[in-house]
Amino acid sequence: MTRTAEEAGKRPLTSLDWPAGFVDSAQEEPERPSQAGSAAVPANKGSGGASDKSPLHDPAAQPPIEKPSSTGAPNEKPSLSSSTQEKSSPSRSEEKPSVLACPKEQPSTASTLQELQEKPSSSSPEEKPLSSVPAKEKPSPSGNEKQEPEASPGAGISPDQIARWIEQLGHESYQVREQASAELARAGLLAAEALKAALRHPDLEVRRRARWILTQVLEADHRQRLEKFLADPTGSPDHPLPLWRRYRELVGFDEGARKLFVAMQRAEGPLLEAVEQGGSGAVESVRARLQQIIQRTQMPSPIPYQPSLGTSVAFLFVSSLPELDLPVDVAETQYIYNLVHQQGFQQVLTGPDTPERQAARRLLGLWILRPLGPQAIQTGLVHNRLQLALQHRMPEGLVLAVEILQAKEKAKPHGYMYAQAVCALGL
Numbered sequence: 001m002t003r004t005a006e007e008a009g010k011r012p013l014t015s016l017d018w019p020a021g022f023v024d025s026a027q028e029e030p031e032r033p034s035q036a037g038s039a040a041v042p043a044n045k046g047s048g049g050a051s052d053k054s055p056l057h058d059p060a061a062q063p064p065i066e067k068p069s070s071t072g073a074p075n076e077k078p079s080l081s082s083s084t085q086e087k088s089s090p091s092r093s094e095e096k097p098s099v100l101a102c103p104k105e106q107p108s109t110a111s112t113l114q115e116l117q118e119k120p121s122s123s124s125p126e127e128k129p130l131s132s133v134p135a136k137e138k139p140s141p142s143g144n145e146k147q148e149p150e151a152s153p154g155a156g157i158s159p160d161q162i163a164r165w166i167e168q169l170g171h172e173s174y175q176v177r178e179q180a181s182a183e184l185a186r187a188g189l190l191a192a193e194a195l196k197a198a199l200r201h202p203d204l205e206v207r208r209r210a211r212w213i214l215t216q217v218l219e220a221d222h223r224q225r226l227e228k229f230l231a232d233p234t235g236s237p238d239h240p241l242p243l244w245r246r247y248r249e250l251v252g253f254d255e256g257a258r259k260l261f262v263a264m265q266r267a268e269g270p271l272l273e274a275v276e277q278g279g280s281g282a283v284e285s286v287r288a289r290l291q292q293i294i295q296r297t298q299m300p301s302p303i304p305y306q307p308s309l310g311t312s313v314a315f316l317f318v319s320s321l322p323e324l325d326l327p328v329d330v331a332e333t334q335y336i337y338n339l340v341h342q343q344g345f346q347q348v349l350t351g352p353d354t355p356e357r358q359a360a361r362r363l364l365g366l367w368i369l370r371p372l373g374p375q376a377i378q379t380g381l382v383h384n385r386l387q388l389a390l391q392h393r394m395p396e397g398l399v400l401a402v403e404i405l406q407a408k409e410k411a412k413p414h415g416y417m418y419a420q421a422v423c424a425l426g427l
Contacts, residue, residue, distance in 0.1 A: 157187050162194045169210065170203035177209070184213050189221055222269050230262065241265060242276035247317065251363050256355025260313050260363065267310025275318055286318060287330050294335055309344030313363060316340070320366045328373050332381050340364065340388065349392065364388070365396040377410045383417040390424055401425050 161183075168180035184191045195217070198210035229239045235253030237245050244261065251257050265272065274285035296305040315336055319326060339345065348360045368385045376382045382404060389397025401421035404411050411418045 157190055159194070162187060162191045165191075166194055166198050166201075166206065166210070169198070170201075170206040177205070181209055181213055185216055188217055192217055218270070218273075222265070222273075226262065226265055229258075242269070242272040243317070246321065250320070250366055251317070251359060254355055254359070256357065256359035257362075259356050260309075260359050263308070263310035264314040264317065265310070267308050268314035271314060271318070275321075275324065278324075282324060283326060283330070286315075286324075286326065290315070290330065290333070290335060306344070307339055307342050309342075309348065312339040312342050312345040313360075316363055316367045320363075320370050322370070328375070331370075332372060332376060332379065334381070334384075337381070337384055337388075340367075361392070361394060364392070365394055368394070368396045369399060377404070377407060377414065377417070380414075380417075383414065383420070386417070386420060386424065390420070397424055 165180040165183050165187075168176050169184075171177050171180070184195065192214065195210045195214040198206055199214075201207050201210065225239065225241055229241055229244075232239065233255075235248065235258055237248055237253075241261075242265075247257075247261055251260070268289070271285055271289050275282045293307055293311065297307070299305065316339065318324065319331055319336055340349075345360065348356055349364065351357055368389055372381060382400065386397055386400050386404065388394075389400060401424040404417060404421040405425070408418075411421070
């Protein structure tokens with residue numbers, strides 16, 4: 001990068017005249033330009049030529065580039081000589097080619113796309129384009145599911161497997177216990193009897209898991225049966241739902257009766273199942289469930305508990321069954337009477353004249369006429385039922401009024417009840 005004094009006098013040298021990081025071989029600091037901004041003429045230092053100090057490249061801040069010796073390794077790059085520097089540093093008038101500029105030999109994009117479109121025609125017969133693959137060769141992600149036959153839950157499970165899973169409910173490993181629980185739940189009703197027997201297992205963990213799995217299995221089976229019942233508008237008596245045949249005889253099987261029956265099944269399905277089986281277990285189930293409802297209604301809470309329509313209908317129907325020998329403390333308790341006044345049942349009973357309302361009236365009349373014990377008049381239960389019948393203008397109130405007048409000896413001490421029975425009959 002040596003320049004003559006005449007060239008230096010024409011314009012001042014700037015940092016553009018040197019490549020980045022170039023330092024003269026003499027490694028001598030040139031004279032700084034004047035502060036007034038005039039062009040500084042470099043002083044000639046031997047044959048190395050003159051050089052300006054660029055404000056962006058300070059030799060004192062950057063180490064000098066050492067020139068390799070002529071005997072160095074051939075792979076090492078020699079330092080730039082003066083002639084090479086002059087050739088490699090373009091003049092200000094020359095423009096560097098743009099990096100984004102495409103060579104003239106490179107074809108255009110349109111021609112390249114046209115060649116690519118024509119190329120598959122000359123490809124070998126073994127190579128097939130992707131679009132030519134037939135649809136049947138592509139595996140369907142759901143193909144295996146469609147091909148599998150629909151099997152009922154628990155199909156192909158032997159009693160020995162169920163017995164082994166029951167024992168694994170008490171295994172030391174948590175993963176084994178969980179896997180056994182999942183398998184028993186998948187077995188469904190096939191494992192119901194084994195799960196009932198496991199409720200008396202000596203291992204506490206087995207009993208706890210068996211009770212939980214049995215509840216899930218019975219609830220799932222009940223939901224499936226109820227869905228089939230809802231899909232049948234005829235109300236066939238062949239549906240395997242607890243107490244359906246008896247309900248069909250006493251209340252009916254029209255649209256309104258079926259709606260109440262579905263509400264009853266959804267709210268108190270386990271209770272109805274226990275009553276269907278009969279025996280002492282049915283009575284104890286009714287008593288225990290009634291105690292739960294009483295405790296929940298008496299429990300202080302910001303939002304008081306209100307029994308649903310299904311709960312009210314279930315207890316009215318169960319306590320009306322003559323074949324169910326309920327004790328006096330259950331059948332004639334005031335809490336069943338209170339279930340009639342719950343919001344859900346009252347909305348149906350006092351609402352528009354719909355098939356559901358007519359079914360609710362039939363069910364209430366069935367409960368009103370249920371035979372009571374000898375202490376029913378003294379306890380006021382008969383009077384409550386009479387008032388309920390007169391309030392809703394039900395013909396069953398006339399039958400009850402006759403029974404009160406026939407029990408003259410017991411009814412006369414309760415003058416208000418005797419007078420109301422007389423008014424009901426219009427005597």
